[in-house]
Amino acid sequence: MVEQTLRYRDDAAVTDPAVSLSAFAEQSNAVAVRIEPGEDARALLPQLDRIALVEVNFPAYTDGRGYSAARILREHGYAGELRAVGDVLVDQLSHMRRCGFDSFAPNQPINADAAARAFATWPEVYQKTVDGRPAIWAKRHAL
């Protein structure tokens, strides 16, 4: 598999391999963890300060559990790298970014220009999420 990661962070990339959630609980020096769709992202909350990378696996793009996992981590203050891996397609990038992902390791490489276009799809957004974009209602009422 070609390793290709689209990364939208200024800090240095984490080189540690991500370990499974159960391994992470046992390895007190691990800084990178991967969570699978059925796993509870909240299990990581007590340890957020030692995590530099969370990979959220999408075995199939149609399984949307990872969007909630990402938002939950960001809502609880996780500021490290949040990477969507697996069946990640260009048409999902925009929503993933809105849910807090800031890097992407898709099975099939995505061209950086195509990704940039995907992020620019929506001129405005209706919801407040974790990406810092003001919702349309906030703009309407100058909040």
Add this chain to the structure above:
Amino acid sequence: MYQYDSYDQAMVDARVAEFRDQVERRLAGEITEDQFKPLRLKNGLYLQLHAYMLRVAIPYGTLNSRQMRMLGDIADKYDRGYGHFTTRQNIQYNWIKLADAPDILADLASVEMHAIQTSGNCIRNTTSDQFAGAAADELVDPRPYAELLRQWSTFHPEFDYLPRKFKIAIIGSDTDRAAMKLHDIGIQLVRNDAGEIGCRFYVGGGMGRTPMIAPVIGDFVPPLQMISYLEACLRVYNRYGRRDNKYKARIKILVHEIGADEYRRQVQEEFAHILTLGLEPPPAELERIKGFFEQPGFETGLPDDIDLSDPDFALWVDQNTHAHKQPGYAIVTISLKPVGGIPGDASADQIRLMADLALDHSFDELRVTHAQNIVLPHVKKADLYAIWQKLDAAGLANANLDLIGDIIACPGLDYCALANARSIPVAQKISQRFADIGRQRELGELKLKISGCINACGHHHAGHIGILGVDRKGVENYQLLLGGSEGADTSLGTITGPGFNEDGIVDAVETATNVYLAQRTDGERFVDTFRRIGMAPFKEAIYG
């Protein structure tokens, strides 16, 4: 009614541009049908048995005349001169060419309409009470809340790949005209003893192959926390709804399997967290939206008398009009169920006529009902006769609202790729069998609903008489259900026994009505008699 501002318009325009690009890539062969399919489905474009079908969203079933006229023009320009109004208050076009789809979306966007999230495993178009803002029994106008919900659910980034599709209905009357408890989420706006408004959340209802009536999950959620509560309900579902079997993936299965109490507990926990995030639009936004739904400029002091000397007109007034909250006005329902017709179909000319009538006589407003009819919500009683004459000349004065001729039917195997059996011919035959309006009125309120497969788009579980088309060894077979209902007395129908062929099911329906006529007591509707005497007498008459 609501009008887009530049933000709303920019969102639909962006969608048109995105889809135009996707269609061009598909037509040029740059992407495969497999890759294109999820993209077109996000825009309501299905590949059916004979052609593409486009499903256009009609948010909470509300339209102005300009929008309605556009729906007629699209039927002429891109389809075969017809549109089909659906059980989810939307409209479908059955003969669409892929290359035309972006132009249709652009035409829709020019009148503040779209096809966003009319398919796919996402939050679908929100439905509501077709009499909202007009009904005499209304407590709270649900439309501003429905619009808030529309905006919140549009391109929601967390909930675009749910386990399964997600349907929300919201009402503000005691009378439920939207089958609210048969939705993934039904919200009823209520008042408490202190006169405050709250949202009562029913979660986990649905039809399909496992019909369920939704339990109350949130008894009284403050309206200014409605969006946060929805986020909590959806998040629990997105995380824990089943994804191993598409037939067990709707939220009703989750709520049923873990139990309403446990689901409520999880929602409460998530809700408490979400309230800390400030996701709720401010009160000023709800006020802004409410400004679009202020009462139209009704005349006062109008008479309530109607000249009923024309007997056909009198019949129609009796059957197809409802009490309006404003004296001198009435709510008109135009039945799209002519004898032998296709339920919910209207020609382009009929659609434009209804648009004209709305402009001239109903403060520029129309509604689509989940029973596949059209409503003129604010009509002066003094105008009723003139309107009726115009409707009559256009074949739209069917005086059969809520009678056996007012059949709900899905498109069935005539169009739908999922169907097992045809629905339309059965609806047509029943409608012809009971063509005599005097006979229909003698039978009284009788809701007959037909689905061509287990997915239940024709709401057969909720019919006083329901019909389910199945495929039995390659032959169409029709099961009969009795005793379903929607609304305040929501119940699910029970199958009578072995199924029938197309003619047999029409006979069985007639036999069931004969049992009712023989057994009813004063004032009983069909469903009341069924509930009192049970299945046995019906079964005996039908199979005996």
